[in-house]
Amino acid sequence: MMRVGGCLLSLWLCCCCLLPLLAVAASANTDPSQVNALLAVKKQLLDRLNHLRNWNKGDPCTSNWTGIECSDHPGNDGYLHVEELQLQNMNLSGTLAPELGQLSHLKILDFMWNEMTGSIPKEIGHISTLELLLLNGNNLSGSLPDELGNLSNMNRFQIDQNNISGQIPKTYANLSSARHLHFNNNSLSGQIPPELSRISTLIHLLLDNNNLSGYLPPDFSNLPELRILQLDNNNFNGSNIPASYENFPMLVKLSLRNCSLQGAVPDLSRITNLSYLDLSQNLLSGPIPSNKLSDNMTTIDLSDNQLNGSIPESFLDLPSLQILSLQNNFLTGPVPTNIWKNMSLNASAVLTLDFRNNSLSRIEGNLNPPVNVTLRLEGNPVCRNANLLNISLFCGSASGEGEMRAGLNNSEVGCPKQSCPAEMSYEYVPASPIPCACAAPLRIGYRLKSPSFYYFHPFIQSFEKYLTGYLNFSLYQLSIDTYFWEGRRLRMNLKLFPNVINHSNTFDDGEVRRIRDIYASWHFPGSDFFGPYELLHFTLLGPYAHIDFGNENEGISKGTLVAVVVGGVAFAVVMSVIVTVLITRRHARHHRAMSRKRLSTKASMKIEGVRDFTFKEMVVATDNFSTQVGQGGYGKVYKGSFFDKTVVAIKRAEEGSLQGQKEFLTEIKLLSRLHHRNLVSLVGYCDEEGEQMLVYEFMPNGTLRDWLSAKAKRNLNFGMRLQIALGSAKGILYLHTEANPPVFHRDIKASNILLDSNLNAKISDFGISRLAPVLDEEGAVPNHVSTIVKGTPGYLDPEYFLTHKLTDKSDVYSLGVVFLELLTGRQPIWHGKNIVREVKTAHESGTVLSIIDSRMGWYPSECMERSVGLALSCSDNNPEKRPSMLEVVRQLEYILKMMPQTDLISSSTDLYSGKSLTEPSSYGGTNREAYVSSSSVSGSDLVSGAIPSIAPR
Secondary structure (H helix, E strand, O other): OOHHHHHHHHHHHHHHHHHHHHHHHHHHHHHHHHHHHHHHHHOOOOOOOOOOOOOOOOOOOOOOOEEEEEOOOOOOOOOEOOEEEEEEOOOOOOOHHHHHHHHOOOOOEOOOEEEEEEEOOHHHHHHOOEEEEEEOOOOOOOEHHHHHOOOOOOOEEEEEOOEEEOOOHHHHHHOOOOOOOOOOOOOOEOOOHHHHHHHOOOEEOOOOEEEEEEEOOHHHHHOOOOOOOEEEOOOOEEEEEEEEHOOOOOOOEEEEEOOOOOOOOOOOOOOOOOOOOEOOOOOEEEEOOOOOOOOOEEEEEEOOEEEEEOOOOOHOOOOOEEEEEEEOEEEEEEEEEOOOHHHOOOOOOOOOOOOOOOOOEEEEEOOOEEEEEEEOOOOOOOHHHHHOOOOOOHHHOOOOOOOEEEEEOOOOOOOOOOOOHHHHHOOOOOOOOOOEEEOEEEHHHHHHOEEEEEEHHHHHHHHHHHHHHHHOOOHHHHEEEEEEEEEEEEEEEEEEEEOOOHOOOOOOHHHHHHHHHHHHHOOOOOOOOOOOEEEEEEEEHHHHOOOOOOOOOOOHHHHHHHHHHHHHHHHHHHHHHHHHHHHHHHHHHHHHHHHHOOOOHHHHHHOOOOOEHHHHHHHHHHHOOOOOOOOOOEEEEEEEEEOOOOOOEEEEEEEOOOOOHHHHHHHHHHHHOOOOOOOEEEEEOOOOOOOOOOEEEOOOOEHHHHHOOOOOOOOOOHHHHHHHHHHHHHHHHHHHHOOOEEEEEOOOHHHHHHEEOOOOOOEOOOOEEEEEEOOOOOOOOOEEEOOOOOOOOOOHHHHHHHHEEHHHHHHHHHHHHHHHHHHHOOOOEEEEEEEEHHHHHHHOOOOOHHOOOOHHEEEHHHHHHHHHHHHHHHHHOOHOOOOOHHHHHHHHHHHHOOEEEEEEEOOOOOOOOOOOOOOOOOOOHHHHHEEOOOOOOOHHHHHHHOOOOOOOO
8 A cells, every 4th residue: 555655646746846847748839850859958057047947938939948939920830930049148057968950940049158079960951941050169079060061051160169170061151142251260180162253242261360271262263253362370381372372252351360371462553342351460572552442441561571662652652551460570661751641530540660670771751740659760770870860769669569449438527426326237328418327238259350440549430330230220319438459359348228208217128138139030131340249248237137038938838737737647757757767867867977086176167168088087197197207296107009199198196296277177178278289288187087088299309498498308499499489489479369268378488388399489378378368347457466476486476476467568578588598508596506597697797698599509690689689678577578479479579580591491300219309501602601509609709799789678
């Protein structure tokens, strides 16, 4: 009897527990297969903030599940169908379920700005109706599925800022409706498929910050609608810019920065809409084309190439020009003095002319630019007569880096302080026609991904009209609270105010949803000039805090409840069996999970973006940890090899190591989102059996410290050292300007710079790195991070040590110390002496060559002079006197261009193999007098004039 009662009680409990599920099954108005698909999607998600709490209540469409939008009327099958799945910025993690492919009527699939991991399911390629696939800003990995090429209705395909690797499938040429392909900031490799030129609808192609190689497809110029082609920071080594690129019919922006391109600059004068041209940091040579570019040109950046000849007169007639950057080339002839003659009369117009480090020898005309023109001439022969020609104002070292951040429309002059009710998040409407009007704004994080201008200020008014026009707002209802540049992207905080003229101080819920839908669904009309945008956050405070998008009606209908009661008994027995099976499986999973003995549940949740290795795999890969190749404060480093022949470096923590769990998680989380040729790639991790291991790509040539050690059997010549310095600087420049969010490394040192088989430098060890300060919701931007001091003695920025304020200049200081190591071969602190102090003292006394590393062999005197000056300026005690990392990169590239190519050739070597490196090149013949030997020149030669003295910059 008791047994029977127990069974009945179990059945009753099962019925009670499964009421929500039975409601969906018994009375669903949504296609049942789509309901099941959504439940499968939720099962693979980790919803820490419980945003999807109503996904087990009622029907997805009729009960308005969060993030779900459905068709208005039943289809031919009598069911409602899910048309939008919008789950952006909900702090979701987990993986994308293959069952997404069963949402056969889906038009929008949006998981932007979450922490999703794993690969993109190929089953998404079955959703023939899909128009927007928005997966950017996650930790997705793996390759791009070929099957996504079947999505012929796709309009926008965004996977930027993930960890996607492999090649771009040729099948994507079948995306016949695609207008936006945003694949930037991943690890995509190989050749760009020329077949993409068949997508005649394409207007924006963003592939920057990947590892793409090969050549630039010439047929891209046949794309009839293409407005933006952005391929920066890839490696098309040895490739030319195709001549066909002179014929783009509609192009507005061409950005090919740092792509290892060579050959001539194309003549782009026939592209009538072109506004923005960036071909900087390549190996382009020859003269600059003389034909006049479009009157729309705002930005021309040809810096850091090998261009010669004079500055074309055609640059004198570009009325919209904001920056002409030609520094670090081999240009000769006069400095033009009337480029600004056709500048706009608008008071907000600005112009920067950067001609630094060329061979410009004279002034042509009257040198009297207006106050809104910045002219930079340092590093040219014309500056040697600066006092005579009265041009010293233009030969200094002003930063000239452009606008960084600004606040707008924040004036509250004439209004009483603190009169708006702060507890309701009210504030003054800055430009209100009603004085001192209070209202509650909507706060929006917004970023222009590829604008076609260099300075934003002159275009703010037109941008405000662009945004408010489609929203049907008055101009005063928009406040651009703050803006600043993140590399080449423009980020801003917007505030939208209700219509105070109509006595409204809040938006109603429907209006909030309308505004948010416009931003989230890309309903704004396209702007070629402002380029594509992205919604970073839509913050609801005060009177809007209760709004939960897509969740207006959580109740279960009466019909649903009746259906549950009628159908409940019929399903009870079946459901009880299902529950029993589920409980059994849950216990089994729990048992397996406990047996793994993970260090932390938090760790497992945070680091799903990379491969999770088992302890057994680590044992096999390292032959039971018998392949040690290094050791540091964290623990030992082993060389490992997997069954697929992948060679890796495994860093295994020792008990009581200097790096704890927080640093362990920090390094994994950071490296999973950082992708650059000068950063070490993270392959995976292991946290089983009480172990803590990180798995990296293997660097066969070890650390830079190994190569500079007095015990090293192989030498690096001067050119090789310069290349290592440049690679290191480029990696840190990426962290400071291209990473999202930017990163301060905080532990730059020679032992954290690794060398691959070709002696390319890669920055490693992000265990104590910190995210750089960014705009908060109120628009405040600190210029530093306040933190306890961490780092390595000898490399620590003195200002950071004293104030605990970490800035980008702290990394510059540490890298400056590394440069001094490269030049002297000495450690930062040796025999109680500090390398910065010793080199500075020797430099000031004219004996610096006495401490230059004698193993470098011959080097050009001028190159050494510039290198010493750069290293000392980087390691200046005053952060304001240190160059930016961008300036460091440009200086190093300029020094390398001065070097003979024979001195830049190095043979690859395995540090652990014992094979020797080729001897440094020697120089003979008529060029020998241009070099000095680091082993044969005394310090007195510097004083006597054999080598001109230089002062730190």
